[in-house]
Amino acid sequence: MVDQYCGGRPSPARRIHLSPPDVGPTEEALVVAAMRSGWVAPAGPDLDAFEREVADRVGCGYAVGVSSGTAALHLALVAVGARPGTVVVVPTLTFVATANAVTYTGAEPVFVDCDPATGNVDVDLLPDLLDDLRRRGRRVAAVMAVDINGVCADYARLLPVCAAAGVPVVEDSAQALGSTYEGRHAGSFGRVGIFSFNGNKIMTTSSGGMLVSEDSVLISRVRRLSTQAREPVAHYEHRDIGYNYRLSNVLAALGRAQLRRLDGMIERRRALRERYAKLFASVPGTRILGDGDAGSNCWLTSLVVEPATAGWRAADLGEHLAAHDIETRPMFKPMHRQPAHLGRRAVVTGAADRLFASGISLPSGSTLLGADADRVFQVVEEFLVRHR
Numbered sequence: 001m002v003d004q005y006c007g008g009r010p011s012p013a014r015r016i017h018l019s020p021p022d023v024g025p026t027e028e029a030l031v032v033a034a035m036r037s038g039w040v041a042p043a044g045p046d047l048d049a050f051e052r053e054v055a056d057r058v059g060c061g062y063a064v065g066v067s068s069g070t071a072a073l074h075l076a077l078v079a080v081g082a083r084p085g086t087v088v089v090v091p092t093l094t095f096v097a098t099a100n101a102v103t104y105t106g107a108e109p110v111f112v113d114c115d116p117a118t119g120n121v122d123v124d125l126l127p128d129l130l131d132d133l134r135r136r137g138r139r140v141a142a143v144m145a146v147d148i149n150g151v152c153a154d155y156a157r158l159l160p161v162c163a164a165a166g167v168p169v170v171e172d173s174a175q176a177l178g179s180t181y182e183g184r185h186a187g188s189f190g191r192v193g194i195f196s197f198n199g200n201k202i203m204t205t206s207s208g209g210m211l212v213s214e215d216s217v218l219i220s221r222v223r224r225l226s227t228q229a230r231e232p233v234a235h236y237e238h239r240d241i242g243y244n245y246r247l248s249n250v251l252a253a254l255g256r257a258q259l260r261r262l263d264g265m266i267e268r269r270r271a272l273r274e275r276y277a278k279l280f281a282s283v284p285g286t287r288i289l290g291d292g293d294a295g296s297n298c299w300l301t302s303l304v305v306e307p308a309t310a311g312w313r314a315a316d317l318g319e320h321l322a323a324h325d326i327e328t329r330p331m332f333k334p335m336h337r338q339p340a341h342l343g344r345r346a347v348v349t350g351a352a353d354r355l356f357a358s359g360i361s362l363p364s365g366s367t368l369l370g371a372d373a374d375r376v377f378q379v380v381e382e383f384l385v386r387h388r
């Protein structure tokens, strides 16, 4: 029996990844039990239980397990009425799935910039944008919020702005399972929220996602659409165009094991975050993105570097770590700069561009412990000594 199934090779010189999966015997036991139960299908008791457990954890009435976070975003947008002729407001600093899901519906994404402190949507830009869209006669199907790196968007300010405009919020909490904001769980703020269980997320089903909502009618519709919109009759009858997006029962069993271990995995990521924060506290021209947010699940720790003050660039640190087989990643390239989304309307202040130019995500996984963690910090310290 091995203790870790990814990144578990014993060599001290192994490559250190940004955010690898953290799975072991608990996951193995539940997956094997699901297979032995005979429910090797996109339905079954583990899927039902996993949905219930995630809904309970998040404090939402209902949940639907699907094949990816992207599939969950697509269904969420369909459910709130995104379609050709409508507009969806999308934070420009995000992973491309947020914007792509909008285009799958035929709606038009309009990008908005971010708050430089957190990388989350800049709420100050929304009232004028929503007002302008209304005056032009555009129907806004949704405002999307992305909880970047596990830090929740500023919902205390965002929700009233969207409510006043009569526009639902779709919460892309792909990175934020287990995070809280003012005592409430990420995923529970919008009309509908989604999570990703991709291999690099805080917990994984290897690939998978979940959609959560308080709205039972919306959830029933999403569940039906996720299984090709099959009507409940003996033969195959379809009145709507559906999708093959359901999560499999075996992967749900993996998810149930991960959920049991979620708090421990968050604590380990938080310990790394605190260690990075301590190390960089005395380094001029650096800050941790979204630092000080006690509710964050600390999914990724990203460092923002002002080269004029620090005397070095984020990319220099990335190159130094890469030379020691340690993975890092630049911050997300904003959507309004992506060739696939060029030409879309974008309301920008330059904040996301600056974070892209100056941000670097550091190894943050919950498997990064002991000698491996020490190695990362030693290599970073070496770099800092050289650039003092």
Ligand SMILES: Cc1ncc(COP(=O)(O)O)c(C=O)c1O
Pocket (backbone or CB within 6 Å): 068, 069, 070, 071, 073, 094, 095, 097, 098, 146, 172, 174, 175, 195, 196, 197, 198, 208, 209
């Ligand atoms: C913000 C964000 N939205 C959506 C997704 C898509 O999730 P998935 O990879 O499960 O499709 C991801 C991650 O991959 C993400 O980081």
